[in-house]
């Protein structure tokens with residue numbers, strides 16, 4: 030049993046003012062593995078005060094100094110990557126491969142920010158004015174549980190690159206992971222107060238960060254509902270917001286696609302991170318003329334995925350993170366049946382022999398139409414719906430018939446044709462004939478998938494405010 034009874038403020042691990050105890054459960058076994066004392070509003074205020082005090086000098090550092098800090102942060106996180114991965118597997122149930130990738134990506138985000146700074150110009154000249162890109166103040170970083178290290182590190186890396194100081198509020202479900210990550214970040218030896226980490230409830234710590242006048246910007250990753258609450262709360266103090274929210278990403282298979290190649294990719298895209306991923310390609314949009322073939326291949330590919338012990342490197346799908354998340358996925362699977370969709374693979378209940386944890390059956394529904402809730406709402410589990418179309422125009426309409434616009438996938442034997450379709454899909458990222466990782470490309474959504482972009486130059490500029498200085502000589 031592990032105990033997390035410290036928060037991190039002003040370069041020190043201190044006891045929180047908050048007293049609520051939250052139990053941490055291993056989702057693979059349902060056993061209680063730890064207890065965390067949650068921070069409260071007063072802790073958030075102390076963290077904000079520390080970040081504000083540190084901002085005075087940190088905002089004046091040179092980019093070379095910040096590049097050196099970013100290198101140290103990378104090294105400190107990379108040095109403990111095995112422990113970080115193991116803790117992610119234990120507390121979150123992330124399959125070994127996902128947990129390794131997330132841990133590496135987290136460390137690398139500091140290097141990417143460092144690399145970006147090498148060529149980034151904070152001063153530009155426009156006519157008679159000098160335009161200086163300045164950090165916009167103390168930032169609040171609010172993150173979800175599904176890739177805890179990834180979100181904390183990528184947001185913190187950009188905040189530091191910009192010269193901002195930060196108050197970080199991770200999900201309480203990730204407390205063991207956050208504690209270990211905080212030890213790593215602390216070991217990098219940055220000036221006290223540059224980053225402060227206070228794990229607590231969204232309604233207390235998150236809400237305090239959202240309303241506090243000394244926070245200039247919030248970068249939030251999480252659900253669309255909470256994103257809306259934050260946007261409403263942020264407007265009173267005119268905070269800048271970057272919101273990375275939910276998705277229901279379409280995967281359009283054109284009629285000339287090589288299905289033997291495209292369908293296994295589609296299954297991987299739908300079940301990435303055990304389906305607990307905002308980017309998951311959960312709506313498979315296929316030509317009616319090839320529906321039978323698609324159903325056969327989708328069923329085969331889904332059934333081939335190994336579900337179970339996340340420590341096993343061959344496992345593709347681990348447990349859902351919590352009882353709440355397990356129940357949610359079960360509800361949607363039952364709803365799909367009630368709505369009249371054809372259950373092709375999976376169904377409600379645990380996979381055989383896996384009732385000791387929050388394991389769900391990877392599920393595929395066919396004969397789905399866009400009026401069904403399983404086609405519209407984000408399920409956040411390994412559940413794929415198959416929709417069919419008669420014409421390419423109809424395929425594009427179905428792809429765009431959603432309040433979300435995060436990611437999209439297109440498959441075709443003709444890359445030119447795929448690009449034309451990609452151009453008409455309303456989504457922040459479109460993947461053609463595969464699934465790729467490019468951390469320098471912008472990440473974010475159209476419509477209710479959010480506001481703003483992270484990663485690369487766009488991500489850095491989201492932490493900067495332009496100031497025009499004229500008559501500077």
Ligand code: NAD
Nearest residue numbers: 172173174199200231235236251252255273274275276307
């Ligand atoms: P969530 O929205 O419930 O919580 C996210 C964070 O917000 C948590 O730290 C939570 O404590 C905090 N929070 C909750 N209420 C708050 C409030 N009133 N004020 C301030 N903060 C508050 O999301 P979750 O369940 O942790 O994560 C799953 C969701 O995240 C899914 O909808 C998923 O699509 C989304 N997500 C989006 C991206 C992206 O990049 N677009 C990536 C991963 C996850």
